Amino acid sequence: MYAQMIKSTGEGVKSRDEMSPEEAAFQEKVDADIKIEPRDWMPEGYRKTLIRQIGQHAHSEIVGQLPEGNWITRAPTLERKMILLAKVQDEAGHGLYLYSAAETLGVTRDELTEALLTGKMKYSSIFNYPTLNWADIGAVGWLVDGAAIMNQVPLQRTSYGPYSRAMIRICKEESFHQRQGYDIMMKMAQGTPEQKKMAQDALNRYWYPSLMMFGPSDAESVHSAQSMAWKIKVNTNDELRQKFVDQTVPQAEYLGLTVPDENLKWNEEKGGHDFSEPDWTEFFDVLKGNGPCNTDRLNARVKAWEDGEWVRDGLLAHAEKKAARKVAAE
Numbered sequence: 001m002y003a004q005m006i007k008s009t010g011e012g013v014k015s016r017d018e019m020s021p022e023e024a025a026f027q028e029k030v031d032a033d034i035k036i037e038p039r040d041w042m043p044e045g046y047r048k049t050l051i052r053q054i055g056q057h058a059h060s061e062i063v064g065q066l067p068e069g070n071w072i073t074r075a076p077t078l079e080r081k082m083i084l085l086a087k088v089q090d091e092a093g094h095g096l097y098l099y100s101a102a103e104t105l106g107v108t109r110d111e112l113t114e115a116l117l118t119g120k121m122k123y124s125s126i127f128n129y130p131t132l133n134w135a136d137i138g139a140v141g142w143l144v145d146g147a148a149i150m151n152q153v154p155l156q157r158t159s160y161g162p163y164s165r166a167m168i169r170i171c172k173e174e175s176f177h178q179r180q181g182y183d184i185m186m187k188m189a190q191g192t193p194e195q196k197k198m199a200q201d202a203l204n205r206y207w208y209p210s211l212m213m214f215g216p217s218d219a220e221s222v223h224s225a226q227s228m229a230w231k232i233k234v235n236t237n238d239e240l241r242q243k244f245v246d247q248t249v250p251q252a253e254y255l256g257l258t259v260p261d262e263n264l265k266w267n268e269e270k271g272g273h274d275f276s277e278p279d280w281t282e283f284f285d286v287l288k289g290n291g292p293c294n295t296d297r298l299n300a301r302v303k304a305w306e307d308g309e310w311v312r313d314g315l316l317a318h319a320e321k322k323a324a325r326k327v328a329a330e
């Protein structure tokens with residue numbers, strides 16, 4: 001059943017004339033910025049799109065712990081270790097709020113987890129890239145959390161109530177994450193020539209994968225038109241990518257680092273930067289499972305699920321025993 005629930009809708013956007021009375025009433029609510037709540041009537045496609053997007057988002061938060069978790073034991077100071085530990089724990093919390101939001105749509109957490117572990121559901125492409133050294137932890141916080149916030153701030157106004165409320169809390173924490181990453185980059189960029197070189201190398205490797213986080217170009221985006229009509233998405237992928245570039249370029253300049261794009265330049269007429277597109281062939285290849293770390297990431301999640309089996313079994317056995325006792329006492 002969940003396989004159908006998470007499948008992409010892929011349908012065209014209906015005009016008012018093509019809508020049933022229920023669909024038209026629903027669209028009116030969305031247009032008036034009235035939040036949709038779990039018990040409200042909603043089109044099946046709206047439900048499926050939300051399960052897909054919120055589920056993918058939740059999986060990204062959970063898998064997203066792995067690249068940074070890899071550096072907790074090797075953080076250069078006690079203070080950096082404490083900060084990183086708190087950040088990674090925050091990501092776990094974000095995953096849990098988002099799974100809860102998805103559950104309000106009629107899918108269970110177990111179903112979503114199974115879909116992740118069997119490769120039926122995606123998580124963000126960015127987490128299939130490795131964190132090779134400490135500068136990468138700075139780049140992840142600065143660029144990856146920076147891109148995540150750029151996408152998530154507008155999602156606070158998404159039309160589905162539980163998703164919108166989860167995003168409000170998540171955004172507050174993401175801002176701290178971005179700042180801690182930038183702080184690491186600042187230390188490295190102002191450090192020894194060797195450290196500055198590491199910071200530049202991390203920027204070189206994380207720049208284009210970060211641009212990919214916003215999804216394919218608007219021309220290639222399958223879901224944007226319908227998701228924007230339903231106000232699940234507030235901006236298109238290209239709009240957010242542009243805002244991210246415009247925000248990040250001055251930050252790189254302040255660090256004294258160079259964005260690895262020869263075509264990058266301010267365009268006075270459009271009021272934004274011109275920049276090179278990421279390599280979309282690489283993006284779709286990573287989505288197919290062929291990124292540098294896809295296998296490792298999925299294996300780590302499968303192992304965590306299998307290692308936790310005894311805990312789930314224990315909790316279930318305890319709950320069953322308690323329920324049986326209650327029945328016997330009645």
Ligand code: FAQ
Binds near residue numbers: 151221233
């Ligand atoms: N990676 O038609 P569209 C974080 C797929 S933040 C993988 O444009 P849509 C925080 C897409 O699913 C990262 N797949 O799709 C953190 C669809 O495939 P499908 C997570 C991608 O949904 C920081 C197909 O391509 N944030 O984790 C990606 O309208 C640091 C066609 O694309 C969110 O999930 C991608 N980058 O727009 C944690 C935000 N892009 O499903 C730890 C919420 C696209 O038909 C450490 N999500 N695809 O098979 C969204 O805003 C949207 O889902 C987009 C994609 C914008 C990501």
